[in-house]
Amino acid sequence: MIIKSLCSLTTGGLQAIETTDTEIKKDPITIVDFDDSMVNVGTLRKDTVIHHGYTFHNVGDKPLIVYYVSPDCNCTGYSISKKMALPGDSLTIDLTVDTKNKKNRFMLSTVVRMNTDKGLYVLRLEGNVASM
DSSP, rough: EEEEEEEEEETEEEEEEEEEHHHHHSSSOOOOOEEESSSEEEEEOOOOOEEEEEEEEOOOOOEEEEEEEESTTTTEEESSSSSSSOOOOOOEEEEEEOOOTTTTEEEEEEEEEEBSSSSSEEEEEEEEOOOO
């Protein structure tokens, strides 16, 4: 049974991350460490494209697997450097947001699922679009 199938248009083309219940249940749990999950980009002009990368470090002893990345807005695209990071390795999820249709304050969330005890991580990108 497919639990999630996502496609995102990235600079490299169409990228899909797909996973099944069986894969999630059989993958060993690992430990992840990453920098801030909340980033404030400050005040921006309308029609600005924001790029921000979140780096996840696998500090456990099993491979770190990204099952899916799910932005909450169709204004948010993403790319992922790789679906799996071996112990001691890292991977990066880059979010791209277009402020074209944004006004005033915004806060966007992207959910990431990985094979860790916590499982789900929320990446937040917030800022303000100046009315010019």
